[in-house]
Amino acid sequence: MRLIPTLAAFCTTASMAVASPEFWSFEWPNTDFETTTVESWVEIMSGGPPKDGIPAIDDPTFVTVAEKPDLTPREPVITLEIEGEVPRAYPIRYLTWHEIVNDVVGGIPVAVTFCPLCNSGITFDRRIADRTLSFGVSGKLRFSDMIMYDRETESWWQQAIGEAIVGDLTGTELVSLPSWMESWEAFSTRNPDGLVMEQPAFNRDYGANPYVQYDSSNRPFLYSGEMPPHDIPALARVVRVGDQAWPLTRLVEAESLSEVGVTLTWSQGQASALDTADIGAGKEVGNVRVRDAEGNDLPHDVMFAFAFHAFWPEGTWMIGN
Known part of the structure; x- marks a missing residue:
């Protein structure tokens, strides 16, 4: 920690x-x-x-x-x-x-x-x-x-x-x-013959979250930069694709969005790793996939809004109408 x-x-x-x-x-x-x-x-x-x-x-x-x-x-x-x-x-x-x-x-x-x-x-x-x-x-x-x-x-x-x-x-x-990032259930169901990283040989409390209720905080740790625009909470999750960010709340409501040549989908089943002391018992954040027009997976990140604003201050917020 x-x-x-x-x-x-x-x-x-x-x-x-x-x-x-x-x-x-x-x-x-x-x-x-x-x-x-x-x-x-x-x-x-x-x-x-x-x-x-x-x-x-x-x-x-x-x-x-x-x-x-x-x-x-x-x-x-x-x-x-x-x-x-x-x-x-x-x-x-x-x-x-x-x-x-x-x-x-x-x-x-x-x-x-x-x-x-x-x-x-x-x-x-x-x-x-x-x-x-x-x-x-x-x-x-x-x-x-x-x-x-x-x-x-x-x-x-x-x-x-x-x-x-x-x-x-x-x-x-x-x-x-x-x-x-997706739930273990989603990965293992889709890939029954898949591989999973074994537990490292360190003395750590694996499975425990050292940042209990962090994603319910009003402000991030050790951060003195600007807060996000559009009244988006600092620790709200956004789906970043390049220099564009979709609020996760918008995607959860729609479950699927296709904009600017990108398709984002959401399904329930994944716990927040930054909520309860037990990583697997956290609040629902769901599984996100991002694909291009041909259905290929795209590099993306589901990050906190303050971090997107800090590193892409001129980025585009895909907040809809």
């Missing part, structure tokens, strides 16, 4: 007071802080744990759906289906505590990522040009979103946008792959 709520204000003030490359360089001697797209260092603060204090998972192991009876029907997983490969599920009960899984699927090196403070779950291709990167958790946040780092150059990467923001690789963008 990053922080308890009662410490949030103190940590915000303390982090802003020491937000500077001079302070961070002791922990990050190999990071080029002269090269950056960050306009103000006060945007970056500590989330609590140090570098690798939240350990990313490398070379995860998998078992078949039938061999994983401990997962509960409504708890969320991130699904990755690559053509020609057996579909894989990465349970949020593990990603909550590790945030990044470095894996290889069908010869494609991938990073499956989840930032609990933004509810942002995105899968990236780890290849850039002629090199393959591996990612760890920096322990830093920007606009409450996880900052990843690559172990090869120790550049810092913004998880929500998949772009390097500090270091040698600044300005480089990772390619997002189609993946989506």
Whole structure:
């Protein structure tokens, strides 16, 4: 767990007071802080744990759906289906505590990522040009979103946008792959022969949510940016496709929306991972799929509204008429 709520204000003030490359360089001697797209260092603060204090998972192991009876029907997983490969599920009960899984699927090196403070779950291709990167958790946040780092150059990467923001690789963008968050029941029913990530060999309270009732909060942790427009609550979920965002409440009401060449569908059955202490018992948020006109799955994210506004301030809000 990053922080308890009662410490949030103190940590915000303390982090802003020491937000500077001079302070961070002791922990990050190999990071080029002269090269950056960050306009103000006060945007970056500590989330609590140090570098690798939240350990990313490398070379995860998998078992078949039938061999994983401990997962509960409504708890969320991130699904990755690559053509020609057996579909894989990465349970949020593990990603909550590790945030990044470095894996290889069908010869494609991938990073499956989840930032609990933004509810942002995105899968990236780890290849850039002629090199393959591996990612760890920096322990830093920007606009409450996880900052990843690559172990090869120790550049810092913004998880929500998949772009390097500090270091040698600044300005480089990772390619997002189609993946989506859905319930374990939805994945296992559709993929009875699928694979699911096995429990990592760490001493963690897997299945528990360290951010109890976070998505019912009025304001996000460690965030001092602008609130979303259109009276949309900061921690309301939106479906982001590129620089466009559909309020989840609108999609829930319609169950299916087809606009600007994109079709979004919603079905019930998935629990919020950021509500009750038991991840699988959270309030209903449902399963979202996003496809193009030909029915192909599209990269997207179901994130909190404040995070969309922070990283796409000129983005389009698809709020309907």
